[in-house]
Amino acid sequence: MLGSGLLQGLAVTAKNFVGSFHDPKRFVTTQYPEEKTRLPEAYRNFPFLVSENAEDPMGTLRCVACQICEKECPPQCIYIEKSKDKKPDASGKQQIYPAVFDIDTAVCMSCQICVEVCPFDAIKMDQVFELAATDRFTGLMLDRHALAKPNSYFHQLHPTEAAEVDDRLATERKAAEEKARAAAAAKAAAAAKPPAVPPPPPAVVPLPPPVPPAA
Amino acid sequence: MSAAATTSESFLERAPLLLRDAVTGFLPEPARWLANSLLSIVAVLAVFGLLFAFLTLAERKILGRVQNRPGPNRTGWFGLLQPFADGIKMLTKEDIVPRAADQLLHFLAPVTLLALSILTFAVIPYGRHLVPVELDSAVLYFFAAGAATELAIFMAGWASHNKYALLAAMRALAQLISYELPLLLSFVPVVLATGTLSTTGIVAAQGGWKWHLIPHWIVFTPWGAAGFAIFMVSALAESNRSPFDLPEAESELIAGHLTEYSGFKYALFFMAEYFGMCALSGMAVTLFLGGWQAPLPVLEFIPSYVWFAGKLLTLLLGFIWIRATLPRLRIDQLTRLAWKFLVPLALVNLGTAAFWSLTSAWSGPLQLLRWAVALVLVAGPFLLLGRGLTAGLGPRTYRYA
Amino acid sequence: MNAVLILIALVTVGTAIAAMAGRNLLHSVLLLALAWTGVAAFYLWAGAEFAAFAQVLVYVGAISMVVLFAVLLTRRSRDEAAPGPAGQSRALSAVMAAAAVAGVLVGAILRSPLAASPGPAPAVTVRQLGAELMGPYAAALLAVGVLLTVALIGAVVLAAGDRTGQPEDNP
């Protein structure tokens, strides 16, 4: 009959109207600036630099300024200057570090290619989306201080991926240690009587457990 | 506001009159009449201005809730200051007039529209003693003022010097003229039954109760219910409300005749649309829902204007509910509905009303026969015409390549 | 005689003259709508409430709409061309003829002993009007109904035109 569909439609909207007052399943709106929805783990937006230690982010950056990401970046939003000197990295090895590492987030398209090409797991995808700035030239140009975030933060964002990365790094370091030890042993055997036992490599810095960041 | 109140009525019922006399009572006679008229104009404008403001808020809140969102809730407590924020925004926006536009008509169109839609408020009885102007042919006045608004819409479309605006204005006119017919035809039975064109007379004719239970409202007769339905559907179209909001259809038709309007002129159009909706709802209350009459004798202690406001708000919420539910029609469906469905139904309804008033002396079992015949006369054409209207339509089947 | 009547007359005649002399057809129609409203105001002033509202409903609500539609349907820039010398001489003679008619009318009216009955406006309720229409004037009402129906059908037939000869109908 003409009009029955109309009444059905009215019933549907009435149900929605009433339901929105008592049924939290229907009424899913969050009041954004005050309360934030938990982003899905797979969400990714803009890269950041992983540092091992929250207290000394500049000292413990994983990045060795190899500039692969700079070359691969399709919109060319990364600018890196290598340091002249070397600093010990997390495993104590002397490494070059980035003296300048800038990402222009006005240009970045969050393609994640920098993350995929990085051999050191030093750059990962962030989950920020509130990068509004009043000055688009300096406000959206993030330098290494703004980009550096501790590994614990990475654990918080992407726990699965972070755990994998930590495992892999740990095995790699262990392998490197074994290798170094074997090499040292071989050297020692070859030298028969070295005047002094080479000092053992420094202990692997224990990776910080995924704790909530200080901030 | 006329008619002297008898002192036997409750204080609340007389409160508006007492208030008016307290303000203007000291004036000599001709000046007092002028002051009273001005006062009723100010009162109507203030009440409906505020109603407009909070109706926009209510509409946004209700639409939000229907779509499972909270609606505006930032400005003030529960968003109560939102209409004022909107008003300030509209006032401070740049007023753009196209260079090729007809400057004078471009300015006059919203002013004329708003003026004409405010004029329609003059004859609605808001309460037992609250009629701004009592006219012998008030209903005719109401629809004459309503019909003149079409001119303003045409002016808006033509003066914009924009082909889309002009086409939209033509489309709007086609719609308004089409729905004018069922709108006028649907209230003719009411005039036939009550024997008057005066709104106060029509409301007075609906007073009283049958068995102290069922009010003598026109909507409680078979032809009255049908007339009310036709009136409301036509009122939806006349006030450009969804699902008949083709004249502006901002999502498909770039806002129609309002394309070239911005800032405060746009706000005036918006206001006129809401005023038109309020006026048509008020007229529907007056014609079909018994005006300010209380539904039950025991509820008469509540003042009449409260009843009128309650009925008016119910209808307005119904408008919003329908807007939240129904998708927009296409222009050919729209005009077909008017010409092939509503107009014939309204004509048949006139016959039903004539039958009803001719058989008013029937009693006993004949009363049952009267109801049966009237119901058949109402439902039969509805079903037949409805089948014709929906013939060939059904659930859509999709064929994939 | 009072100021309201003079104001109504001035506005009505003024808008009518402007409408008839105007170059822009659309402005003419809108001004005429105003003139019709002025006539309705005169009816209201004279106490013929029903006629006034009927005038607004029919003239401003319906006739001006139909005229506007016709204006838009027949718009061609050729018609808006400035009138040539023939047109000007014709306009001049037309105005002279109209002025002569007006002179004769005004002279005749002023010379006639037309004393207005000083009483108030005769009160006519809508109910009375209805009774008159259905009583003594029922035949006329029927004739008008038939006339309107015939006019409606005739207008539709004329405006719809003869479609059979159109090329798009004979592919």
Place this chain on the structure above:
Amino acid sequence: MSPLQFCLIFSGVLFSVGLAGALARSNAILVLLGIELMLNAANLNFIAFWRYGPASAPATGVIFVIFSIAVTAAETAVGLALVIAIHRHQRSIRLQEATRLKG
């Protein structure tokens, strides 16, 4: 000048304006509108005589005006349909160009 005379002069002037328009303009629509104006002037007379004239049947003037309005509506509808038909045949609504009897 009595009020009745004023009303009649008002109507006479309105009639002459309509006449001048109907004679002077070549646009068919404006000619039609001029005729409308003349009819309105006649209606004014009805009301003026009803208001001030010798007392007769109380509603006669108003009823005449109502009939006149109805007839005018019919006249306009047919007239405008004719204008549109002329426009379809001639691509113009100048009355000087409507010189053929065969469309």
